[in-house]
Each structure stands twice: as structure tokens, then as C-alpha cells.
Amino acid sequence: MQNGTQLLIGVIATIPWPVRLLFKGIIKCVTLMTLYMSNMWWPPNTVGGLLNKFLFLLLSSLTVFNFLMATFTGAGYLELGWKPKDENDTKFLQYCSVCEGYKAPRSHHCRKCNRCVKKMDHHCPWINNCVGWANHAYFTSFLAFAVIGSIQASIILVGSFYRGIHRQWYLYHGQFQLATVHFGLWSLILCIFSLGLAIGVVIAVGMLLYFQIRAIMRNRTGIEDWILEKANYRREGTSEKFVYPYDLGVKENIFQVLSLTCTPIGDGITWKVRDDCDQYTLTCEQIAQKAEKRARTRVYKIIRPATGSYIPLFSQGFKVCLSPPCTDEPRIKLEVGDTVRVTRWRKHWLFGERESPSSVAINNENTTSKSKSNSISPKRLPRGWFPRRCAVELVQPDDDRGTIQYNEDEEISGSYDQHQESDEHNHVDCQEEKKTK
Template sequence: MASSPFRRLCHWGPLSVLGIIKLITWAMVHLLGMWWPPHSSIAAALHAALFLSLAASTLYYFLQSLLEGPGFVPLGWKPEKQEDTDNLQFCTVCNGYKAPRSHHCRKCGYCVKKMDHHCPWINCCVGHNNHGYFTLFLTSAVLGCFHASVVLSICMYHAINRVWYIHSGTGREPLVYLTLTTLLLTLLAIGMAVGVVLAVGVLLYLQVRGILRNQTTIEDWIVEKAVGRREEQGLPDFVFPYNVGWRNNIRLVLYGNKYDGIRWPVRDGCGEYDLTREQQAQKQDKRVRSRLYTAIAEYSGYWVPLRRYPWAALAAPCTDEPRLPLRPGDVIRATRQRRHWLFGEKLIGEGESRGPRGWFPRDAATPTDHLYKTKPD
């Protein structure tokens, strides 16, 4: 289930981010004092203040996005009008309906308002409440690390050529001294800074693009599937209902506290349940195309079942999605497949209620479509 802010912070993801921020900040402060001391001129002082401002804002927005959390749909939530429940999906874990734009996160344990993705670096989801903080954190981190990667590279160059400057220089070159320990730490800081610029820069681009369209990462995937589904079935093009113009889209993220994360403004000609109805249609199509399997052997749920299913172990899915333990006789509706693996959900009871989902080895089950009828949600 969702953890408290303190427990959320005590995780390898947030602790790694804090360690990276500390390492890069230490390296910059240590080397700036030799390369361009802040007390030497106003320009040097402003230069140092610029980096420290970026480092402080990175830390602040990181902690804000982590401590604020994404915002969760109340347990047992349902719309005010009973007839609106036909347009919504029901979450069996939260025992309530999923509000528009919300999705259940199995790691947080709740349905998340306007869920974008689950981020291990803040150890929680990016959603309605912390989307703005998270984007500002990415912006500060990329700018700060770009600044640091340039400055630290220059300082490293001066440190490597220090002896040459002493004997052959003009005497005005800055002398940067590094011990073996500080040399290794500086090289690590440069690598971290460059890595953040490249990796986080791509994530920042995707986040900004999504914000301008008011479209989360999950909604990107839903819209992409909607285009293919409607083209295949000869239906009208799908219009994403929450794109209300880039200026208003930005305000929805930066000033999201004006909204409750349940009801959202929509563009003219669209309804508030257009996206949820499209999701229902996509899931119904997936169920129609799914196949039923019956487990013929036991599967313990190991991620690498080398002893019993060696071929599956050698081709395990590269995903953090759960594995589905099986016992002989279990009935599973498979919706995705790979060469040696299937992804599906158990059917429980005579009513074929939906049970746990996950990946399981293909050799652990056999198709039994002729014994069961696929029932709609």
C-alpha cells in the first residue's frame, strides 16, 4: 500500500538521487574555489550563485514531488450520478470506481489521480498533485547537470595540465589540484552529470510534450491504440478530450491545486467520459481476442524458473510486471504473449471473476478456449 512520506524517502531511488545531488554539488563547490573563486569578482560570484540556485531548486522540487505524492482516488469512490458508473471501470483492489484519468498502481496500492507513471527515483507515482513539481525537478536537474558537466570538464582539463602551466604558462592560468580520491570522485561526478543530461533530458522532453497536450504517458498509449482500433473498425477519429489549448494545459499542471483531480475541463464537443469509454472499448476488444488457458503444471512465480522451465528462464520478459503463480487446474485468460511466456489473469469462481495478473511460462498451461465462453466486463 501507499507508504508515508518518510518511508517513501527511505528507498534506494530517493537515496540515490540525494547522493548524486550531493556528489555533483560537492565537486562543483570544491573545484570552483580553485578554477574561478567566487570572491575574485562579481562575475565569479554570480556564476557560483547560479549553480547553487539550480542545485537548491533541484533538491527542493525533488523533495516536493516526493513528499506531496501524486494524489489518490478515495477508497470506494463512485460518481455522484449512478448512471455514470456505466462509463467507468471498477477497481477491485480499491473497491471503488476509477475516476476519469486515474489508474491503479500496484506499487503504490491505490488508484492514482491523473497517473503519468510510477517513478522509482521518487518512490511514488507522478500524478495530479506532484506533476508540476516533478517537471520543475527535471528542468532544474538537467540545467544544473549541464552546467556542472561543462565546468567540471574544464576544471579537469586544468588539473591534468597543472604541471605544464607551472613551467610553461603565463602565470595567470588557474591551478586546480586533485588528489587521487578527488580525481576519482570528480570523474564520477562528470559521468553522473552527463548521464543526467542525456537520460533525464529525454524524460524532460517527453514530460513537456505531454504537458503541452495535457496528455499523460499512459494516455499517449491509450490514444495510440485508439487510432489503430478505430481505423481498423472504420470508426471516426478519436478526439482527446482534455487538450484545451497549450496555455490552459500548462496552467492545469502548474496550478493543479485548483482542481480536485476527479473532474477535468474538456474541449468543446467532448464529454468527460469520452476517454473512459474508449478504454472500455479497448479492453473489450482485448478480451475478445484473448485466449483461455488451463494450467497443467505448477509454476511457483519465480522470475527465472531455470530448473523447471529452462527455455522460459533464458527468455524472461524484461519488465517489472508481476509473475503469476499457477497450480494445475487454474484457468487463465491470456491477453499478451511472447515466445516462451504468456501474460494473463486468473479466472476465479463460477462467475469467472478477475483474479491476479502476471506473466507465466507458456509450457505451464494449455489452450482451452473450447471449454469456456469469453464474457464481457
């Protein structure tokens, strides 16, 4: 189910903006058609008809209100240059060279917003913003009211369609009070079209709502789902078990996000954790995963040019185009002779960072200087997906693996600290800290 969540978000994220604009237009079409048919199906001159119309307008208003609040409130950005009050705690945190500060627990860098986001779940293209600490409740409420409103719209449109196509029968048998719906050609087409769209919204948005409710009940974001999955995978075959620090029980987990006013809980930096964990349990696990990711890095040499296209039909063929990675991460353009450090593999695609000829020299200079200042950030190199058939793997000495910049996680493009030697050191510090506690 975790992979299903990531796949659904990835597919939505790849939808171009004209299609999103069309989707919003479709929602308006469903709303206006539902109101038009409701006036005939259940006229508002009766108490029931008035309540029905009031309920639909209320649901529509709440959907729009929560949509706007989720959009303009935002997820909550971590301030630029942030660092913990206790300098000793920096060894448990990752550094973001873009924001030039440390990443607080549960914070991640979003390449779309270009900022570190508090308790980031994902970047949502519908609200053109991230979903996280400050707007998670608004976003979930938006999904809930949209689904409930679409269910009511589906009922109204089905009832209207049934009465409309049986209007002559009602008139023939003298049931004039039921022959209130009459169709023209375009009203019939729009009614059927709107009904199909309303049912589609119930299914599609209902799936997103399910994933969000499940995440709230577990007190886990989509990114933390992936971190936990990797944590459990690392411990397969051992007696060690990773304890997720933010799972406080279903009831308490819900209260950590949802409230009547939808206002965020806490400051987005310090979180309630289980008694057997601490504030940095998850960040220490991320550092350990980062160190293992460095060990998995493989160097590839480009033997065929990659165009950087999302659908390289003419250059790579149908097999590559029919099995793309379901993510909005960039595709990079590569030339013959380029070298790429790869960290993720798919059947027909690879994800990596193109290596600059001067990257080794820059890294060695930063390592030997051992500057204590975190204001100097390394130059970010192009990274993204490219077709697997364009490259062959090279044998690379282990000592050269420290020159690559890494993503913070599989979905969000973060930035790695310029002090490349700190991963293993931080991992040891985290383990020692746990033992002392």
C-alpha cells in the same frame, strides 16, 4: 515514441531499491565534487566565481525542493467510495472493487499505492509515489532543474579537469592565475568519475524530461497515450476517428499543468474538454476496449511449473531470461494442471490470471443475485507474467469468458467490477449518449 516512454518507465520501475539508494548517493557525490572543483576552477572571491557558485547552489536547492514536493505532495488520491453526484453517470464509469468506488475520468488504480489516483501518469520509483494531477508540475520541475544543474556540473568538471592536467604547463609559462586546480590521486579519480555520472544524468533524466514535456504539450499521460493508441488501432480500416477530448491546443495544454507556483489546476475530477467531446468520452472508450479485451481472452493450461522468478534461468533457459517483459508487474508461480486466462502475449512470456476452481460459481452467484450494492468485491486472484513454454492453449466456450478479473490498463493493475455483464451494456449506453448529444 509511446512505446519508448512505456519501455523507459518499465525499465526504471524494475530497478531494485538498493540500486536506487546508490543512485541518490551518486548524485550527492557529483554535487559535492562539483562544489569542491568549482572553488579551485573559478574561485568565489571574484564576481563571476561567486555568481557561478550561487547559480549551482540555487539549481541544486530547487532540484531538492521540487523532489521533496513531488514526493510528499503525491499525485492526489480519489477518495474511497467515490461516485459522481448524478447517479446516472455511473454507467459511463468503471468501478474499482479495491477502493469500493467509481473511477473518475482520467483516474486509474495503482497497485503500488493501492489507491485510485487522479490523472495518473505512472508510479515513479525515484519519488516512491505516483506522478499525477497534484504533483505533475513539481515532478517536471524536478527533472528540469536536475538536468540544468547537471549540465552546469559537467561544464565545471570539464574545465577543472582541463586546468588540472595542464597545471604544470601554466606554471612553466608563468600563467599562475590559471594554475589554480591541483589534483591528488583520489581527487583526479573522483573528478573523472563525477564527470561521467553528470553526463549520464543529463542523458537519462533528459530523456524523461523530454517525455514529460511532450506529455504536457499534448495534455496526455503515459496511460492515456496507450488508451489512445488502442483507440486508433480499433478504428483502423474505418472512416471513424477517435477524438482525444483533453487536447485543447499547446498553449492551453501547458497551462493545464504548469504554473509559477506549481499548484494543481481544478479538482482532478472535472476537466476542460473539447467542444465536440464530453467528460466521459475517454471512459466510454475504455469500457469499449475492456469489452474487446474480454473477447480476446484465451485459456491456457499449465504443463510445466513456473517458479514465479523474474529471471528463471535454471528452469526456463537463456531465451526466456534474455527477453523479459520490461515492467515491474509480478511474475506468478504456477503448478502443472493450473488454468490461466491470458490477456497479453509476448514472444516468450504470457500475462494472465490464474483461475480459481470456484471462480465460475462465484461469478454465477453474483450475476444471478444482481445486487445493487457495490460494497461487495470479488476475491482478487493471482495475476502476472509467466513463461510461454509452460502452457498450452485450450479451446474455451465463449460463455465462460466472464469469470476473469481484468486490469484497467496495460501498465496499471486495476480491479474489475463484480457485475461482469456490465461492460457490453455500458458500451451501448455510451454510444447512445453520444448520439443524443
